[in-house]
Amino acid sequence: MVQIITDTTACLPPAYVALHKLPVIPQIVTFGEESFYEGIDIDIPTFMERLRTTRELPKTAAPPPELFKAEFERLVPLGEPILCLHPSAEVSGTVRSATVAAQDFHGADIRVIDTRLVAAPLATLVTLAVDWAKNGQDAEAIETRLKELIPRSQVYFLVDTLEFLARGGRIGGASALLGSVLQIKPILTLQDGRVQPYERERIHKRAVSRLKEIVAERCPPGGDGHLAVMHAGAAEQAQALAAELGKKLEQEVVPIYDLPPAIVVHGGPGILGVSFIVPSLN
Numbered sequence: 001m002v003q004i005i006t007d008t009t010a011c012l013p014p015a016y017v018a019l020h021k022l023p024v025i026p027q028i029v030t031f032g033e034e035s036f037y038e039g040i041d042i043d044i045p046t047f048m049e050r051l052r053t054t055r056e057l058p059k060t061a062a063p064p065p066e067l068f069k070a071e072f073e074r075l076v077p078l079g080e081p082i083l084c085l086h087p088s089a090e091v092s093g094t095v096r097s098a099t100v101a102a103q104d105f106h107g108a109d110i111r112v113i114d115t116r117l118v119a120a121p122l123a124t125l126v127t128l129a130v131d132w133a134k135n136g137q138d139a140e141a142i143e144t145r146l147k148e149l150i151p152r153s154q155v156y157f158l159v160d161t162l163e164f165l166a167r168g169g170r171i172g173g174a175s176a177l178l179g180s181v182l183q184i185k186p187i188l189t190l191q192d193g194r195v196q197p198y199e200r201e202r203i204h205k206r207a208v209s210r211l212k213e214i215v216a217e218r219c220p221p222g223g224d225g226h227l228a229v230m231h232a233g234a235a236e237q238a239q240a241l242a243a244e245l246g247k248k249l250e251q252e253v254v255p256i257y258d259l260p261p262a263i264v265v266h267g268g269p270g271i272l273g274v275s276f277i278v279p280s281l282n
Contacts, residue, residue: 002133010122011257027262028061047261062093068101081109081139087118088193116193120230121153121275157273219276223251232259232271
């Protein structure tokens with residue numbers, strides 16, 4: 001069976017990871033001189049509390065190649081292909097670390113895929129890849145299907161403030177909004193792996209309403225769009241959004257993902273977003 005590896009930016013819940021014995025490489029979060037492997041040394045509630053009280057914005061780092069090597073050393077002897085699904089190389093060095101580590105395993109079938117995504121849409125691709133692998137699809141088929149879905153994956157999200165994106169250097173094309181009226185609530189998206197502005201709204205309530213409209217307009221019904229919701233410290237809003245959209249689109253279960261520290265560092269508390277897959281790019 002094809003082996004799937006991902007990292008903590010896929011924001012998969014621990015129960016899912018344990019059930020599927022999925023290797024998840026931790027991102028690194030640093031407060032001053034203290035560094036933590038997220039999901040191992042620091043959990044989301046502890047991180048959120050510390051973020052609220054710290055004066056200096058924490059930093060993040062991609063996992064070093066050594067963490068990948070440890071997994072490859074365990075999996076390569078099984079003689080099965082390995083697919084590594086990771087966030088956009090535009091916002092993370094994770095793909096580079098995996099690629100460097102794979103070079104030490106000559107002859108092994110290790111495929112590192114830059115999904116150009118992060119968070120909920122990355123989670124969707126990982127869960128699909130896990131299902132396909134368990135159903136016996138080979139590495140070539142899974143990789144082909146993933147690369148066909150990547151450009152069709154859509155993500156839209158709100159942040160309470162652009163400050164975190166700006167200070168963390170991940171703001172991309174949304175930097176054009178920094179000089180706007182402070183009360184503006186932009187809807188942001190990912191385009192070719194970078195954060196870009198999509199629309200501007202004056203108040204948060206209107207931005208959430210517009211987020212719902214975007215999903216209703218573009219996401220296929222009946223679960224075919226693999227709709228997912230994500231948030232950072234906005235659980236009640238996320239649950240309400242998932243319930244409303246799930247009912248409207250006849251998707252029985254809408255996954256809700258808690259964003260991990262390495263993403264919240266750059267987007268800030270209060271992120272609320274959606275992801276889904278469109279039938280085509282036309």
